[in-house]
Amino acid sequence: MTTTTTTAAATTTAATVLDASGVTMRFGGLTAVRGVDLTVREGEIVGLIGPNGAGKTTFFNCLTGLYVPTEGQVSYKGTVLPPKPHLVTKAGIARTFQNIRLFSNMTVLENVLVGRHTRTKEGLWSALLRGPGFKKAEIASRERAMELLEFVGLDAKAEHLARNLPYGEQRKLEIARALASDPGLLLLDEPTAGMNQNETRTTEELVFAIRDKGIAVLVIEHDMKFIFNLCDRVAVLVQGEKLVEGTSDVVQGDERVVAAYLGTPYEGAPGAEEVAEVEAAEAHADEAAEETAETAETADAPAEEPAEAEAEAAADESDAETDSDSDSDSDDSDDAPEAASENATDADSTTEGDSK
């Protein structure tokens, strides 16, 4: 298996395989993908990364016709794709799923044969009559499927039931099934999820080998080491918007990417407008609260007057007492403000009661 890498610079003149333009996907009030442009050229491995819920899988679903984008369009080799999964597969785009979707009660080989059906010409009658044309096509399909199983390292398990494969091998079987449709572009949604380090490394080799066969690759993954080793170019989605796109070095060094992953807000972040709006509304609410408090103080002022008067009266009383007990002078004068404030509280509550 070769592991040659092609730099992004070398592929900038290569033909465009995928051209997604202004792709937006809304679910009711939620915009999961917002105006995303992305191209993949021949010979490229492009990474799509972003925090959980960033819209990566939704974007894949828009590319493959599983969702009809609310806005935007997707072209494959210069032709706009109809948003129908089987037509997208027929055009030349194959994919794997974040949640493995295999026929668990079918054998490994049968699963790959299912992936082959878009490339076989034999129809219902041919299948029912099982004439020489059908038998020849069937043999050719099985041969091709076995080649693919060998390519991903599962040929020895061709007759095993898919459900009995370990998790990592199920992911590889998904790749073999996707390759069975002879794609020009392969979309991989988290191909190493749940894999150990060795399996991840083998998958990395496998993706390089796929690219070396002339198949462009667009891959979603959370494993940054895998992505930055593998990809000629990486696009970062955050809250449905493309934040940064560039070579692995550029993306790794971008502080906005680090911030997006660590959850630290930065200037101009998608969603920053909403945050600014909330902050402005909170500031406005604080100002309004201060104004209300000031108004309340003004309204309380007359109510405090009697309290002050009572405090003064209390002070007078203490003065009177001073004559008989000079030691208590300071104590009484200390009590006076307390009494005043207690009265003020009473006055407040009265004011509130009045206003209800």
Ligand SMILES: Nc1ncnc2c1ncn2[C@@H]1O[C@H](COP(=O)(O)OP(=O)(O)OP(=O)(O)O)[C@@H](O)[C@H]1O
């Ligand atoms: N069919 C749907 N209906 C409503 N909301 C959806 C639907 N599919 C996805 N979403 C929402 O769109 C947003 C993006 O989800 P998506 O699965 O695309 O994220 P992701 O980047 O693939 O995340 P992860 O890394 O966790 O797989 C999420 O808020 C999700 O809840």
Ligand SMILES: [Mg+2]
């Ligand atoms: Mg996802």
